[in-house]
Amino acid sequence: MIEDSETTRRAALAALLAVGAVAEATARGESPPAAHDHDAMMAMLAPAKGPEDIAFLLYPGCTALDFVGPHNMLRGLMGATVRLVAKTREPIVTDTGLTVLPDTTFAECPEQLTLICVPGGSTGTLAAIRDDATLDFLASRGAKAGWVTGVCTGTILLGAAGLLHGYRATSHWVTRDMLGAVGAIPVAERVVFDRNRVTGGGVTAGIDFGLRMVAALRDDFYAKAVQLTAEYDPQPPFDAGSPAKAPIEATRLITEMFAGFTAELREAAGAAAMARR
Amino acid sequence: MIEDSETTRRAALAALLAVGAVAEATARGESPPAAHDHDAMMAMLAPAKGPEDIAFLLYPGCTALDFVGPHNMLRGLMGATVRLVAKTREPIVTDTGLTVLPDTTFAECPEQLTLICVPGGSTGTLAAIRDDATLDFLASRGAKAGWVTGVCTGTILLGAAGLLHGYRATSHWVTRDMLGAVGAIPVAERVVFDRNRVTGGGVTAGIDFGLRMVAALRDDFYAKAVQLTAEYDPQPPFDAGSPAKAPIEATRLITEMFAGFTAELREAAGAAAMARR
Numbered sequence: 001m002i003e004d005s006e007t008t009r010r011a012a013l014a015a016l017l018a019v020g021a022v023a024e025a026t027a028r029g030e031s032p033p034a035a036h037d038h039d040a041m042m043a044m045l046a047p048a049k050g051p052e053d054i055a056f057l058l059y060p061g062c063t064a065l066d067f068v069g070p071h072n073m074l075r076g077l078m079g080a081t082v083r084l085v086a087k088t089r090e091p092i093v094t095d096t097g098l099t100v101l102p103d104t105t106f107a108e109c110p111e112q113l114t115l116i117c118v119p120g121g122s123t124g125t126l127a128a129i130r131d132d133a134t135l136d137f138l139a140s141r142g143a144k145a146g147w148v149t150g151v152c153t154g155t156i157l158l159g160a161a162g163l164l165h166g167y168r169a170t171s172h173w174v175t176r177d178m179l180g181a182v183g184a185i186p187v188a189e190r191v192v193f194d195r196n197r198v199t200g201g202g203v204t205a206g207i208d209f210g211l212r213m214v215a216a217l218r219d220d221f222y223a224k225a226v227q228l229t230a231e232y233d234p235q236p237p238f239d240a241g242s243p244a245k246a247p248i249e250a251t252r253l254i255t256e257m258f259a260g261f262t263a264e265l266r267e268a269a270g271a272a273a274m275a276r277r
Numbered sequence: 278m279i280e281d282s283e284t285t286r287r288a289a290l291a292a293l294l295a296v297g298a299v300a301e302a303t304a305r306g307e308s309p310p311a312a313h314d315h316d317a318m319m320a321m322l323a324p325a326k327g328p329e330d331i332a333f334l335l336y337p338g339c340t341a342l343d344f345v346g347p348h349n350m351l352r353g354l355m356g357a358t359v360r361l362v363a364k365t366r367e368p369i370v371t372d373t374g375l376t377v378l379p380d381t382t383f384a385e386c387p388e389q390l391t392l393i394c395v396p397g398g399s400t401g402t403l404a405a406i407r408d409d410a411t412l413d414f415l416a417s418r419g420a421k422a423g424w425v426t427g428v429c430t431g432t433i434l435l436g437a438a439g440l441l442h443g444y445r446a447t448s449h450w451v452t453r454d455m456l457g458a459v460g461a462i463p464v465a466e467r468v469v470f471d472r473n474r475v476t477g478g479g480v481t482a483g484i485d486f487g488l489r490m491v492a493a494l495r496d497d498f499y500a501k502a503v504q505l506t507a508e509y510d511p512q513p514p515f516d517a518g519s520p521a522k523a524p525i526e527a528t529r530l531i532t533e534m535f536a537g538f539t540a541e542l543r544e545a546a547g548a549a550a551m552a553r554r
Contacts, residue, residue: 224515
């Protein structure tokens with residue numbers, strides 16, 4: 001059943017990609033190959049950068065929506081391998097209680113990845129920053145990956161592994177200013193590209209991040225088709241998704257509630273990043 | 278570590294709820310209890326409808342983001358129980374390959390739920406519609422639940438269980454018009470409320486749905502605080518999230534790619550709904 005679904009998905013995305021490529025060829029004044037000329041079509045469609053090998057880091061207490069949002073978008077990349085990597089294959093309990101199974105261990109993960117993405121969390125992220133095996137894994141794969149990325153407080157973990165030094169980056173609004181502690185330049189934007197570092201804001205920013213990565217890895221048409229498949233035409237019921245828009249009491253309380261956590265996170269991340277400069 | 282995170286979350290949301298309630302009491306010209314008067318504060322904060330018992334249905338091939346989006350929002354309800362219910366506790370492979378663990382079986386699930394939510398999928402949803410145990414579970418819990426809800430093609434599964442007869446409802450844009458086959462009235466909106474039936478559009482509509490349910494179960498302030506925590510201030514990179522906005526080639530191809538599936542789904546759902554009228 002899952003196989004059928006996967007086959008359908010791949011066939012559909014091949015078709016989507018074909019239409020995008022044909023449209024582009026036509027726009028360039030070229031004659032695209034006939035639709036029945038399968039080999040010529042596939043050759044034209046071959047992604048310039050080859051099939052992607054993408055890894056999401058999982059760790060106890062990470063935020064499920066931080067990685068499930070971009071995972072949904074990036075799984076639309078026909079031919080790509082998308083891994084859920086953790087220290088072991090033991091079940092991971094995320095911070096909302098949803099339990100997920102990793103499919104690749106640190107040891108099994110290829111050295112060369114097209115993209116690595118680090119989700120955030122709260123105390124789970126702090127624990128990950130204090131775990132040398134996790135930082136060593138991130139540092140080694142991040143040094144070679146085509147794209148080094150993170151979402152939410154995951155960008156602080158990325159910085160703790162020494163991967164954001166001198167880069168413009170963003171994070172969850174609660175933790176954004178501590179990017180300075182890991183040597184990054186905090187930017188108040190939802191998704192920030194700086195060379196091959198790409199970072200997203202809190203939780204739901206992972207969806208915007210994921211679509212932008214699909215466009216970067218393939219093209220805009222492909223990303224639009226993925227967006228349409230996910231019916232991503234957001235209509236938030238309230239305009240309260242950032243501190244500038246939310247009730248001041250809500251912003252103050254969330255800031256205060258995380259005050260102890262952010263102080264610890266800043267110190268741990270700063271010390272780790274310093275040790276890895 | 279997870280426990281610490283959960284404790285922090287609950288304490289924070291208690292604080293958030295307190296501020297909202299105090300603000301409301303003040304707006305009504307009442308004197309709110311002093312912040313240090315814990316019992317009086319908690320009494321004022323007690324949700325009118327009692328602590329919620331919320332269940333998400335999981336089944337093989339369901340779409341992870343369909344339930345992880347609203348799960349994230351509804352897990353912000355302090356004091357609520359939020360279950361991931363499936364036929365057995367065996368791992369569930371979702372349609373993007375992410376594997377999750379249910380925490381409650383059909384047999385273990387309480388008869389009386391505050392809210393039940395059904396995520397969508399493609400061939401997995403078709404298989405669920407053909408599975409009497411799943412339809413029986415939905416019909417029995419749906420008959421008693423305070424809120425009967427679904428997202429994406431999950432609303433067709435809800436209809437197949439006989440739960441949308443005569444109700445206005447929505448679905449993923451690809452499957453929306455087949456709501457008529459299960460006796461519902463299709464509505465082209467992202468989230469549709471009709472009495473205690475609440476339905477959402479495709480995949481990412483689950484986030485908007487989830488926030489609206491938080492507001493319905495608690496209040497607007499609470500929902501805004503949950504929205505701010507998830508930094509839900511969407512900035513889609515393209516305006517392509519619905520057929521009216523996406524490239525026509527993308528809409529046509531996705532429609533065509535799902536044509537076989539939708540024909541099968543319509544027939545299976547219609548037959549199931551008819552048998553349960």
